[in-house]
Amino acid sequence: AQKxxxxxxxxxxxxxxDVTLDCVYETRDTTYYLFWYKQPPSGExxxxxxxxxxxxxxxxxxxxxxxxxxxxxxxxxxxTASQVVDSAVYFCALxxxxxxxxxxxxxxxxxxxxx
Amino acid sequence: xxxxxxxxxYLIKTRGQQVTLSCSPISGHRSVSWYQQTPGxxxxxxxxxxxxxxxxxxxxxxxxxxRQFSNSRSEMNxxxxxxxxxxxxxCASSSSGGYQETQYFGxxxxxxxx
Numbered sequence: 001a002q003k004x005x006x007x008x009x010x011x012x013x014x015x016x017x018d019v020t021l022d023c024v025y026e027t028r029d030t031t032y033y034l035f036w037y038k039q040p041p042s043g044e045x046x047x048x049x050x051x052x053x054x055x056x057x058x059x060x061x062x063x064x065x066x067x068x069x070x071x072x073x074x075x076x077x078x079x080t081a082s083q084v085v086d087s088a089v090y091f092c093a094l095x096x097x098x099x100x101x102x103x104x105x106x107x108x109x110x111x112x113x114x115x
Numbered sequence: 116x117x118x119x120x121x122x123x124x125y126l127i128k129t130r131g132q133q134v135t136l137s138c139s140p141i142s143g144h145r146s147v148s149w150y151q152q153t154p155g156x157x158x159x160x161x162x163x164x165x166x167x168x169x170x171x172x173x174x175x176x177x178x179x180x181x182r183q184f185s186n187s188r189s190e191m192n193x194x195x196x197x198x199x200x201x202x203x204x205x206c207a208s209s210s211s212g213g214y215q216e217t218q219y220f221g222x223x224x225x226x227x228x229x
Contacts, residue, residue, distance in 0.1 A: 031214075033214070033215055035217070037220070042222060043203055043205075043222055043223045043225070044220055044221065044222040044223065045205060045207075045220035046220075047217055047218075047219060047220075050217050052215065091158065093158075095214055095215075096214065097214045101146055101148055101163045101165075101170070101171060101209065101212045101213075101214065101216070101218070102148070102160045102163065102171050102173070103148075103150070103158075103160065103207075103218060104160070105157060105158040105159075106157075107157050108157065108158075
C-alpha cells in the first residue's frame with residue numbers, strides 16, 4: 001500500500017522566516033513520482049513540483065527548494081524568506097507505477113505567514 | 116491554454132437527491148481524474164477516465180459513478196446523497212494519463228448536503 005505522511009498539521013511563522021514542510025512516504029513501487037501542491041483558500045490545487053524516484057538531486061526554484069532523500073523516504077519542501085502570499089495548505093503526494101494517475105495525498109500542512 | 120474548468124462551483128442538495136458535476140479538461144488532455152476532499156478524510160481518489168473508459172477506481176460506494184465523453188469532458192454523479200457526501204470535489208486532467216504525468220486541477224465543486 002502507498003502512504004504519505006505530513007506530520008505537521010499547522011505551521012505559523014512570521015514573514016521572512018524560512019520554513020520547512022516535511023513529507024514522508026511509503027511505497028513498494030521501485031518507480032514512482034512525488035509531487036507538491038499548494039491549495040490557497042480558493043480551493044484549487046496548484047502544482048508546484050514533480051520528482052521521480054531516480055532523481056535525487058535537490059531542486060531550487062526561486063524561494064522554493066525541495067530535498068528528496070530516498071534513504072529516508074522523505075521529500076521535504078523549504079520556503080526561504082516566506083511571504084504572506086505563501087499562506088496556504090500544502091500537500092505532498094505520491095503516484096506509483098502500479099496506480100497510474102492515482103495520486104495518494106498526505107493530510108496537508110496549513111502554513112500561515114504572519115506579517 | 117485554459118485550465119481545467121468545473122461546473123457548478125457551488126451546490127446545495129438535500130439527502131436522498133442525486134447530483135451531477137461536470138469537468139472540462141485542459142485542451143488536448145485525455146485523462147480526467149476525480150478526487151473528494153473532506154476535513155476528516157482529506158483528499159481521496161474517486162476514479163480516472165481515459166478515452167471514455169474508467170481505468171482506475173478508488174474505494175467509494177457504487178453511488179459514485181462517472182463517465183467521459185468523446186471530447187474528454189467528464190461528469191461524475193452521486194446518487195442518494197448522504198450528509199457525508201458534503202465535500203469539495205476536484206477534477207484533474209493530464210495529457211495521456213501515464214503514471215509519470217502531472218495532474219492539473221480545477222477549482223473544484225463545493226457540495227453541501229443538508
